[in-house]
Amino acid sequence: MQDKTSKGGFLMVIEFRELTKEEESIFKESLDYWLTDTTLIENFKFIIGEGNWKEVFVATDEVIESLSKYSQITPYSTGLGIGEIKEGKFLLSLSGGSFISKYTNKKVVVNKEAEQLFLYKRNILGKSIHKIHESIEEKDKFLVFSKNNDYLGIGQLLVDKSLLTKLEFSEKNVIKNIIDLGWYLRKGK
Amino acid sequence: MTSYIGCVGMDTRETKDLAEKYGYLHETIERYVQIFGLKETTALLKGYEKKPKKSIRVNELKILKDELVERMLNKGFIFENVEWYNNGLIIEKAPFSLGSTTEYLSGYYFIQSIASWIPTLVLDPKPREIVVDLAAAPGGKATHIAQLMRNTGLLYCLDISRERIKSLRSNLARCGVLNSVCIRMDARKFSNYDIKVDKILLDAPCSGEGLMAIDASRRKSRNFEDIKRMSELQKELFSTGIKSLKKDGILIYSTCSTSPEENEEVIDWGLANFPIKIENITLNDFSPGLTAAFDKQYNPDLKKAKRLYPHRDNTEGFFVCKIKLLKEVS
Numbered sequence: 001m002q003d004k005t006s007k008g009g010f011l012m013v014i015e016f017r018e019l020t021k022e023e024e025s026i027f028k029e030s031l032d033y034w035l036t037d038t039t040l041i042e043n044f045k046f047i048i049g050e051g052n053w054k055e056v057f058v059a060t061d062e063v064i065e066s067l068s069k070y071s072q073i074t075p076y077s078t079g080l081g082i083g084e085i086k087e088g089k090f091l092l093s094l095s096g097g098s099f100i101s102k103y104t105n106k107k108v109v110v111n112k113e114a115e116q117l118f119l120y121k122r123n124i125l126g127k128s129i130h131k132i133h134e135s136i137e138e139k140d141k142f143l144v145f146s147k148n149n150d151y152l153g154i155g156q157l158l159v160d161k162s163l164l165t166k167l168e169f170s171e172k173n174v175i176k177n178i179i180d181l182g183w184y185l186r187k188g189k
Numbered sequence: 190m191t192s193y194i195g196c197v198g199m200d201t202r203e204t205k206d207l208a209e210k211y212g213y214l215h216e217t218i219e220r221y222v223q224i225f226g227l228k229e230t231t232a233l234l235k236g237y238e239k240k241p242k243k244s245i246r247v248n249e250l251k252i253l254k255d256e257l258v259e260r261m262l263n264k265g266f267i268f269e270n271v272e273w274y275n276n277g278l279i280i281e282k283a284p285f286s287l288g289s290t291t292e293y294l295s296g297y298y299f300i301q302s303i304a305s306w307i308p309t310l311v312l313d314p315k316p317r318e319i320v321v322d323l324a325a326a327p328g329g330k331a332t333h334i335a336q337l338m339r340n341t342g343l344l345y346c347l348d349i350s351r352e353r354i355k356s357l358r359s360n361l362a363r364c365g366v367l368n369s370v371c372i373r374m375d376a377r378k379f380s381n382y383d384i385k386v387d388k389i390l391l392d393a394p395c396s397g398e399g400l401m402a403i404d405a406s407r408r409k410s411r412n413f414e415d416i417k418r419m420s421e422l423q424k425e426l427f428s429t430g431i432k433s434l435k436k437d438g439i440l441i442y443s444t445c446s447t448s449p450e451e452n453e454e455v456i457d458w459g460l461a462n463f464p465i466k467i468e469n470i471t472l473n474d475f476s477p478g479l480t481a482a483f484d485k486q487y488n489p490d491l492k493k494a495k496r497l498y499p500h501r502d503n504t505e506g507f508f509v510c511k512i513k514l515l516k517e518v519s
Contacts, residue, residue, distance in 0.1 A: 044367075060368045062319065062343035067370070070382060076371040077358050095362040098296075119294060148260070150295050181294035181363075188359025 013074050014051040016067045023048060023085055027056060030083075030090035033106070040103045049078065054085040058099060092154060094179045097143050101151040106142040108132045108155060108175065115146040118153060119182040124175035126164055137161060141178065153180030203227060207234060213401075213408045220413070224449065224482050233447075236500030237401040237408075243287060245298040246306060246329075247276040250336050250365050252297040254278075260292060273473040274306055296363040301329045304399075304497050304507035308392055308443040309333040311470050311511050314344075318387040321345040323376040323430055326353030328360035330392055335366040344369045345386070347376045377425045380432035385517065388439045389430045393423045395444035395451050399506025402499055420450040424458055431463045434514040439468070447496065447506035449482035456494065456510050457487040463518055467493045468511040476501060478510065 019027060031041060045064050049055045059079025067078065082096030092100070110118060114128030124144070136142050136157055144155045155175040163169050204222055208215040211234045221230040247254045254276055258268060265284035271277040278298075280287065287293060287300050309330050314320045316339045325331040325346035335344055346361070346369050348354045354373045361369050396411045396419050397404070423444070430440045444451050456478075459465055467490040478494025480487050494510035 058367055060341055060343065062317070062341070063368055063370055066319075066343055070384060073370070073372060073382060076354050076373045077361075078370045079367045080362060080365065095365075098365060115291060119291065146291060148291070150291050152291070181291070184294055184359055184363045185289065188363070189356055 014049045014055075014076070016047050016049050016057070016075065016078060019046060019048050019056070023054070026085055026088060027090050030092070031100075034092065034100055034104050036105050037103050040100065046082075047078070048085070049075075049081070055081050055093075056083050056085060056090065056096075057081050092141070094153060094181065094183055097154050097179075098151050101143055101145075104143060105133050106136060106140070107145055108136065108142050108157075109145045109147060109149075110152070110175075111147060115150075115152060118144060118155075118177055119180050121177055121180060121182060121186070123158075123173035123177050124155065126166075126169035126172055126174045129164060129174070132157075132161065132164065144175070144180070151181075153183075154178040200227075207231065210234075211238070211408070212405065214412055216413055217398075217408070217411075220448070224447075224479070232500040233498060233506075236498060237506075239499070240402050241302060241499065241504050243280040243283065244271075244301065244303050245278050245280065245287065246301050246333060247278065247298055248296055248332065248336055248364050249276060250340055251295065252292075257292060257297050261290075264290065271303065274310060277303065277306055279303070294363070296365055299329055299332055299360070299364065301333075302505060304445070304502075304504040305329055305392075306333065307472060307495070307497075307507070308390055308441045308509050309337065310472055311509060312388055312390050312439065312441045314338045314342075314388055316341040319343045319345075319384075320388045321347065321379065321386050321390070321430075321433060323347055323379065323389060323391045323426055324394055325371070326350060326357040328357040328364075330390060331357065331369065332360055332364040332366055334390065335361070335364070335368055338368060340365070340367050342368055345379075345384075346371045347374055347379060349373065349375050377429050380429040380519075382433075383519075384433060385435045386433055386438065387435060388441075389434060390441050390443075391426055391430045392441075392443045393419075393426055393451070393455075395419050395423070395446040396448060398446040398448050398451075399497075399508075400445055401506070403505060416446075416448045416450050419446075420454060423451055423455045427455055427459050428462075431459065431465060431512075431514060432518055434517070436514060436517045438514045440465075440512040440514070441509065442512060443507065443509040445505050445507055447498070447508065449479055449485075449487075452496075452508040452510070453479050453482065453487045453491045453494065454485070456491060456512070457485075459512065460488050460490070463514070464516040465512050465514055467491065468513050469493050470495050470509065470511050478508070 057079040109131040204218045208218040267282035268278040326348035475495040477492040497507035
């Protein structure tokens with residue numbers, strides 16, 4: 001699986017393949033949580049890229065066909081990486097959140113001030129929540145949106161939802177920043 | 190002594206003065222004067238004193254232009270439209286950094302120079318095609334290609350640099366690209382895979398001679414040896430590109446250099462070695478390619494190539510040529 005690089009270090013080679021039945025079941029189960037409309041799964045093709053970890057990619061038919069046709073090619077990445085399968089769970093990635101953003105109701109809308117802070121890796125205060133979907137409970141993960149309906153990243157509710165309206169939580173961190181679009185500037189450059 | 194020119198009748202004092210005034214190597218100015226003449230060289234050097242305006246390309250995979258413009262106007266940005274490209278916008282006023290807006294992070298636009306749109310527009314990739322970007326990082330043109338392919342088909346994105354390919358992947362993800370296969374490799378070896386594709390973009394690594402306005406350090410750090418070295422690499426990349434095309438396939442060759450050795454000479458060499466022809470470029474009224482430089486005559490069809498100059502086009506110096514393969518080669 002490893003290929004020696006010219007500098008003498010080791011470069012991980014990623015092997016692209018179809019999802020096993022078990023991986024497919026884990027993936028679908030997770031998407032059942034996220035998606036309101038699972039036709040998204042039927043309309044796209046997904047593959048696993050396995051190296052140090054197992055990443056799920058969504059790609060076009062032609063991309064997937066090329067991987068089997070030209071198996072001598074070892075890509076660095078294909079299509080869009082939408083998450084990782086780890087310890088029996090599918091963990092949605094930053095770009096995965098963007099991919100499903102139109103098909104989920106696991107959404108929290110935050111105000112303009114929080115939008116900017118969230119993009120700088122900050123958590124969200126109680127007073128900054130504009131709207132939270134009724135299905136979201138404490139410890140749930142969800143997509144964070146701006147009032148302009150822009151997907152900003154992935155968050156997690158840290159407190160019981162009934163406490164969000166309480167004054168004492170208005171200045172407290174109630175949403176943990178799991179990952180935000182600012183990553184593209186901080187790490188993706 | 191450089192061997193590329195015979196400075197017959199050239200007033201060395203004038204070229205030395207220009208080199209000193211604008212901070213270039215004397216040999217560079219001598220070359221410019223031989224290619225363009227003294228008057229045009231002076232205009233070119235003045236052009237390089239002014240940075241081109243910033244510009245963005247709307248990523249239609251994520252948003253339509255009207256919606257983006259409305260949002261950005263509300264934030265205080267002012268744009269100018271581009272006559273020859275509907276999804277391009279020139280920035281007239283930016284109240285804050287273009288690279289830090291929610292819209293940028295959402296992949297709604299790519300910050301990209303005007304000249305950089307041209308190779309992709311001339312390539313004209315279509316949905317379901319198989320396309321290769323031979324030097325893809327950091328992904329400005331690759332994301333543009335994916336956009337024109339409507340995120341279908343297959344786009345091979347190659348780059349040799351470990352750091353740059355990370356940035357390529359990040360930009361492809363930010364822009365929502367689904368049809369890419371990124372390969373970290375020396376693009377000169379791509380033809381070894383024996384994959385035949387519809388279209389290839391070769392925005393070749395170059396001396397960056399056309400970027401003197403953006404990076405003034407290049408005025409003295411790049412010399413003729415760099416140009417000769419790049420020209421050899423460019424020919425190798427051109428060769429691999431041609432070998433990877435289907436019959437009637439299109440290769441777009443571009444550089445951000447104005448040196449004939451990195452442009453017309455590469456294509457002229459290609460015309461002598463492969464069954465190819467140069468196609469017309471109808472996009473806008475840019476300057477034609479050169480058919481002679483120094484003591485060399487190039488194929489007359491090179492006038493179909495296009496050159497961009499800072500003093501004429503308000504862009505960086507740029508070259509683009511559209512090539513059609515007449516018969517498959519291996």
